[in-house]
Amino acid sequence: MRIILLGAPGSGKGTLAKKISRDFDIPQISTGDLFRAIVKEDSPLAEKVKSIMTSGGLVPDETTVELVKERISKPDCKKGFILDGFPRTIAQAEALEKISQIDSVVLVELANEIIIDRLSSRRTCPNCGEIYSVQDNPENACKKCLTPLIQRDDDKPETIKHRLEVYEANTSPLINFYSDRLFKVSSAGSPDQTYMPVKAFLEKLEAKGE
Numbered sequence: 001m002r003i004i005l006l007g008a009p010g011s012g013k014g015t016l017a018k019k020i021s022r023d024f025d026i027p028q029i030s031t032g033d034l035f036r037a038i039v040k041e042d043s044p045l046a047e048k049v050k051s052i053m054t055s056g057g058l059v060p061d062e063t064t065v066e067l068v069k070e071r072i073s074k075p076d077c078k079k080g081f082i083l084d085g086f087p088r089t090i091a092q093a094e095a096l097e098k099i100s101q102i103d104s105v106v107l108v109e110l111a112n113e114i115i116i117d118r119l120s121s122r123r124t125c126p127n128c129g130e131i132y133s134v135q136d137n138p139e140n141a142c143k144k145c146l147t148p149l150i151q152r153d154d155d156k157p158e159t160i161k162h163r164l165e166v167y168e169a170n171t172s173p174l175i176n177f178y179s180d181r182l183f184k185v186s187s188a189g190s191p192d193q194t195y196m197p198v199k200a201f202l203e204k205l206e207a208k209g210e
């Protein structure tokens, strides 16, 4: 099963991807996570990616497509994968068509006001990538690996607005691009409420053998 999670930054794609990955035993491929790992390296690419990410812009299509191409060629992707945060432009989607078949695209929908609220209070574990909100985790330590949580630079208010504009301009046209295989879900409720209809939909898809 090869699926894409589409939706604005902060709409809950990462949380949803983790649940799908656990239940359907397919890897979550988050280009944001892959870029955050690259930024930790000491290389000219790391410097370039870091400044783009901090500003809330997009890494060039060519670099991003290469990264995904390499990742989905790995053995753990044989049974399928969940793309989280890719594609983000029409050019990336067109390149992906040439690399792999995509069975379905889940569109995670959430109003911008709620996104801004959630992103501003989001805290991330720099070690294992687990996501929390300030309200749910006042201890500010990861419940899985006890690492102190951080606020991502691009989750600061001035960058959030720009990331939403970038989504509107570059990524939202993908809703039309994938209109033939789109499944829409609202993430206004709890993570489990969001996941329930997605799980039912994917079980049907799996039963069809896709």
Ligand code: AMP
Binding pocket: 009, 031, 032, 033, 035, 052, 053, 056, 057, 058, 059, 060, 064, 084, 085, 086, 087, 088, 089, 092, 154, 163
């Ligand atoms: P995310 O964790 O998905 O919100 O991604 C964090 C940042 O990584 C984005 O704001 C972009 O700077 C970069 N990034 C992630 N995925 C892509 C992509 N598909 N194309 C270009 N840049 C990306």
